[in-house]
Amino acid sequence: MAIVNDIIAAHSGGEPVEAGQLVTVNVDKVYVQDGNSPTIAKIFGDNGCNSVFDKDAVGIFFDHSVITPNIAIANRLKEAHAFATQLGVQVFPQGAGISHVVALENGWFGPGEIVMGSDSHTCTGGAVQSLALGMGASDIAAAMMTGEAWLKVPDTVWLNIKGRPLSVTKAKDVVLHVLATLGQEDFLYRSVEWMGPWVSELSLDSAATVASLGVELGAKCVFLPDGAGRPDGMRQIKPDAGGRILEVDITDLPPMIAKPHSPSNVVSIDEMYHTEIDYVFVGSCTNSRLEDIADVAHFLTGRKVSDRVHCLVTPGSKAVYLEAVEKGYISALTEAGAVVTPPGCGSCLGTQGSIPADGDRVLSTMNRNFLGRMGNPKAEIYLSSPLVAAHAAVHGRIPSVEDLL
Incomplete structure (x- = not known):
């Protein structure tokens, strides 16, 4: 039986399920990020609810706005903290890291479990065979209240x-x-x-x-x-x-680049060779783990970031940050001229710095390069691995396969 069928069956009474079937399942954990916490809080208020199905199985992560850029977001975070306090659920404060990274580190994703999150990249839990589902505010609120959700079996x-x-x-x-x-x-x-x-x-x-x-x-x-x-x-x-x-x-596959403005607009790195880059961002829930930081730090050791490149590195969690400090990666990045920020989503979503300038070409390790994704629709965002991004930070251009080898 397909893994998803097996998990859904185990969470809906034990009877076999088939693709296309609508079922109600019991969920193991639910988590919320600060950006949509006020919307979920309003749903709770509108329905006269002030409790959750299990305080130990619900968490609120403060990851999208770690360093608040304006009064509106500061007030939104204050509302989210009040909501978390009211419910008595687990809180992962600003600086703890990106929800999906921290959830994986702390065992919130378990094989065979159903985990719902209010962010689309909750699917990260599939790395350990958790049925990890990014859902909208209404579904998340209902799951927090009842411990249940309805699904169409994929x-x-x-x-x-x-x-x-x-x-x-x-x-x-x-x-x-x-x-x-x-x-x-x-x-x-x-x-x-x-x-x-x-x-x-x-x-x-x-x-x-x-x-x-x-x-x-x-x-x-x-x-x-x-x-x-x-x-x-x-x-x-x-x-x-x-x-x-x-x-x-993928035999002998070279590194790839996603060109603006879609992750599927992909070409081989050699087709982009010598494309000049103004801004390099290493981070996001896709590429902010220790392995990613290590790739960048190893290449930057003994080298300097180009004078005309803004290089920003955002570790995915406090645990990643501290281990990177211990291994000397943060020193190597800083000495090379990169700017290292507190753990969180950072520049990925574009609601806080560093926002690219008009006409900037950004080479980013994040997951999306939609128009305006980083806060400026007049910038161009390209996607790559951290290793390719590190080379671009030093040389101010996208490297070739030969450069990398």
């Missing part, structure tokens, strides 16, 4: 990754290549089970990168196979008899 496709890429090609590059090769149509509102030797060998950090980009594929949820650093209880990924299998060959 169909499942198995994505078989064949071969291995170049040594300088990262997990982010492979997902961008899948988007470029297959598009979104085959994944829309489907559960995607990744498989193949390359996927099975991914570190947990890299697996989280792949899982976080599930929503960019258009998927309802994603599941990655067991591997190093994973919790107990993860299932072997094996297609159902007659199941739909998609194949993508």
Whole structure:
């Protein structure tokens, strides 16, 4: 049975379920981010509710606005804190980190569990085979109140990754290549089970990168196979008899670049060689873990960020930040000329600095490069892995495969 069917069945009475079926499930955990907490609080107020189904299973993360840029957002955060206090739920304060990164670190995602979050990249939990669902405010509020949610069981496709890429090609590059090769149509509102030797060998950090980009594929949820650093209880990924299998060959795949203004507008890095870059951002729930910070710090050690490049690095969590300090990564980044910020979503969403200037070309490790995503529709945002971003920060341009090798 497909993993998503198995999880939903276990949370809805135990009877087998089929794709397309509408079911009510019990949820294990629910979390909210500060940006939509006031909307959810209003739903609670409008329905005369002031409690949740389980205080230990509900959390509010303050990650989208860590350093408040204006009075309106400061007041919104104050409202969110008051709401959390009223409910008595767990609070992850400003500086704790990005909700999805911290949730993975702290065991909020467990194999076989259903976790709902009020942010689309909740799908990150698929790295450890949690049915992790980004949902809208109404669904999140209902789940917080009742511990239940209704779902349409998604169909499942198995994505078989064949071969291995170049040594300088990262997990982010492979997902961008899948988007470029297959598009979104085959994944829309489907559960995607990744498989193949390359996927099975991914570190947990890299697996989280792949899982976080599930929503960019258009998927309802994603599941990655067991591997190093994973919790107990993860299932072997094996297609159902007659199941739909998609194949993508990544043999000798080079790093990829997503051009403005879509994550699916993807080309090989060599097609973008020498494109000048004004601003490099390393961060977001997709590429802000220790492995990502290490890639950038190792390259920047003994080098300098170009005088005409603004290089911003935002660790995904306090734990990542502290370990990066211990390993000397933060010193290396700072000495090279990068600006390191407190953990959080940072520049990814564009509601706080650093916002790019008109005409800036930004090379970012985040997940989306929609027009205006970082707060300025007159800037161009390109997406890459942290390794490629580090090279661009030093040289002021997108490198070639040869440069990376």
